[in-house]
Amino acid sequence: MAQAPDYSALSETERLNFEKLFRLRQQKVEAKTAEVFAFRNEKPPVLVNSAFYHLFGLDPDSIPDGLFEDPAVMTRFQERLYYEQIKAVDDDFVPYLLPWFGCGVAASALGCRLEFAPRMDPTADPRYYPIQTPRDVKRLEIPDPKRDGFMPTVLAYLQYMKENSFLPVSFTDSQGPLTTANQLVGYDKLIYMMNDHPSAVHELMDKITTTQIMWYKRQKEVLGLGMAESFGDQQVYTGAHAGVWFSDDDAPLMSPEIYREFVVPYNSRMLREFGGGILHFCGNATHQVENLLATDGLLGINNYNLHNIKALGELQDKVRGRLVIFACDFTPLEYEPYFREMLDRLSPQGMVIDSQYSPVVGLVKGGRYVPIRRGLEGRAAVLDYVNGLLAR
Numbered sequence: 409m410a411q412a413p414d415y416s417a418l419s420e421t422e423r424l425n426f427e428k429l430f431r432l433r434q435q436k437v438e439a440k441t442a443e444v445f446a447f448r449n450e451k452p453p454v455l456v457n458s459a460f461y462h463l464f465g466l467d468p469d470s471i472p473d474g475l476f477e478d479p480a481v482m483t484r485f486q487e488r489l490y491y492e493q494i495k496a497v498d499d500d501f502v503p504y505l506l507p508w509f510g511c512g513v514a515a516s517a518l519g520c521r522l523e524f525a526p527r528m529d530p531t532a533d534p535r536y537y538p539i540q541t542p543r544d545v546k547r548l549e550i551p552d553p554k555r556d557g558f559m560p561t562v563l564a565y566l567q568y569m570k571e572n573s574f575l576p577v578s579f580t581d582s583q584g585p586l587t588t589a590n591q592l593v594g595y596d597k598l599i600y601m602m603n604d605h606p607s608a609v610h611e612l613m614d615k616i617t618t619t620q621i622m623w624y625k626r627q628k629e630v631l632g633l634g635m636a637e638s639f640g641d642q643q644v645y646t647g648a649h650a651g652v653w654f655s656d657d658d659a660p661l662m663s664p665e666i667y668r669e670f671v672v673p674y675n676s677r678m679l680r681e682f683g684g685g686i687l688h689f690c691g692n693a694t695h696q697v698e699n700l701l702a703t704d705g706l707l708g709i710n711n712y713n714l715h716n717i718k719a720l721g722e723l724q725d726k727v728r729g730r731l732v733i734f735a736c737d738f739t740p741l742e743y744e745p746y747f748r749e750m751l752d753r754l755s756p757q758g759m760v761i762d763s764q765y766s767p768v769v770g771l772v773k774g775g776r777y778v779p780i781r782r783g784l785e786g787r788a789a790v791l792d793y794v795n796g797l798l799a800r
Contacts, residue, residue, distance in 0.1 A: 415472050415488050426491045427574050437500045437645050445649045447758040451798050453500035456791045458765040459493035461508045468527040479568035497787050502645040504576040507565035509558050511583050515591040516557030532591045539593045542608035548615050553626045566630045578639045579627040582654040585616045585674040617674040621681050636683030641710050644762050651682030660691040668699050679705025686710050692719040697726045708732030721753040736762040751797050
């Protein structure tokens with residue numbers, strides 16, 4: 409029988425060692441990141457990381473009880489994962505804490521219901537959508553972060569993490585206005601509403617954007633973060649180079665015309681409010697390049713390319729020198745040809761490589777997941793291989 413993972417609090421000796429390693433890592437990566445955002449780097453920072461704040465990709469048996477009920481459990485869980493990662497793999501991962509309650513915290517404050525399946529990430533209930541008609545949009549009110557949805561819980565976790573760890577703390581996972589609208593309305597109904605009641609959709613997007621700006625500001629207030637800084641973007645260090653980041657995973661699904669009308673103005677408003685930031689999406693959104701370049705305040709794209717190096721290369725070609733590219737993905741089992749293709753195709757300037765290494769599953773060609781149980785030696789092997797390619 410496998411030994412249960414140790415998520416006990418770090419000992420004083422471990423904590424002192426962790427803090428020393430963290431300071432050295434932050435100093436190293438901070439310099440590299442400044443070069444990336446100035447498009448002056450000769451080599452990209454490289455992360456090969458399996459220390460996730462989310463639960464997807466983790467062995468369910470390794471997830472502790474009480475993660476979403478006790479901030480001490482979540483803090484210990486993340487600290488232990490990050491400590492084991494940073495002391496074993498000398499990549500460019502800079503750890504920070506994040507109160508993880510899935511991708512629907514803002515939506516929960518606007519009326520969505522979150523589900524907590526055992527040992528899984530919280531999700532929005534797909535059977536319930538609070539916005540059914542334009543009248544529901546009219547009735548929608550800006551939430552109170554002290555009272556509505558899971559906002560009060562996240563604020564309590566932020567406060568606990570800030571007071572009980574030397575690690576920096578970042579705001580909870582954030583979805584952009586489009587994703588939140590889909591959580592509130594549903595994909596099919598939102599598309600119909602865009603066609604039949606465009607003014608109602610604009611009103612909805614305006615209220616969501618107002619809510620998210622307020623929510624970011626409230627979290628930054630608790631954390632003492634400036635308007636134009638956020639510690640990281642999906643576990644990639646950004647520091648003072650981006651004031652905000654949010655996910656826009658529906659960008660690949662939308663036509664450029666619809667996206668230009670209903671998304672670009674609201675993404676721009678959020679990014680301007682915080683001095684610029686990063687947009688995340690999974691998949692191929694090369695058809696949105698003109699819209700991305702027209703998004704005011706957009707500084708970079710965090711793209712999980714899902715092994716589509718061709719599309720990632722086309723994206724970089726069109727935004728090179730204007731937007732930083734975070735080339736992210738789940739590490740394939742056959743990682744050698746994947747990284748050879750990436751580094752042959754893409755320019756290192758203005759790029760960060762983030763290879764999410766799952767200790768449980770690997771992604772093979774064709775999008776199929778298969779079991780993989782290589783631990784630290786697997787991560788080290790991937791890092792050594794990528795660094796070898798970069799040294800050519």
